[in-house]
Amino acid sequence: MSYYDLKKAANGDDKTTLEDKHVPVIDAPDKVKKGEYFEVKIKMGEGIDHPMEEKHFIQYVELYADYYQLARVNFTPEMKAEVALTIKLEESCTLRAYEFCNIHGQWEAAKEITVD
Template identity: 90%
Template sequence: MSYYKLKKATNADDKTNLEDKHVPVIDAPDRVKKGEYFEVKLKMGEGIDHPMEEGHFIQYVELYADYYQLGRVSFTPEMKAEVTLTIKLEEDCTLRAYEFCNIHGQWEAAKEITVE
């Protein structure tokens, strides 16, 4: 597995142990109202907590609406790799979360959002 290659789950219904720890989870409504704020919760991994120790931790997570950056949160080994962001959208898009593990590289997840 290349450290520099962007990674994502090969099968969302049957993730490997490595994918379970690294693929970001985007918790957001499927539909939102145009221009109204809503919460997006980002958690690094699902089912298995990612280690957060000096030698192995999530360094940051970024959130995009399609390819427009909405935010970036940096973590230290002393933090839990979870964050809630409050955002608003003007049109339908794909929310994309990118997280970076200092050992296993960058991972991506995506979620379609409909704006009414």
């Protein structure tokens, strides 16, 4: 795996330490109502906090509905690598979060959302 490859958890729930620190975790309802706002929380990593230091930190996270960009949040080493966003959807889709670590590259997570 190179720095430039898009990375995701290889074995689902059985993550390596590197994956635990980097794979974004999307916290959102499985089902929402069409056109109604709801909250999506994104945390970088699970179980192990990602370092947020001058030489090693999460630079940004982007949120997409399928391939349409909904948001981009930039981080500095002085920030905690998590965000809460309020969004609305018009149709069912896959929410995708892409985060970028300045040392370990880009990581992806996805969550299916059903819109009623």
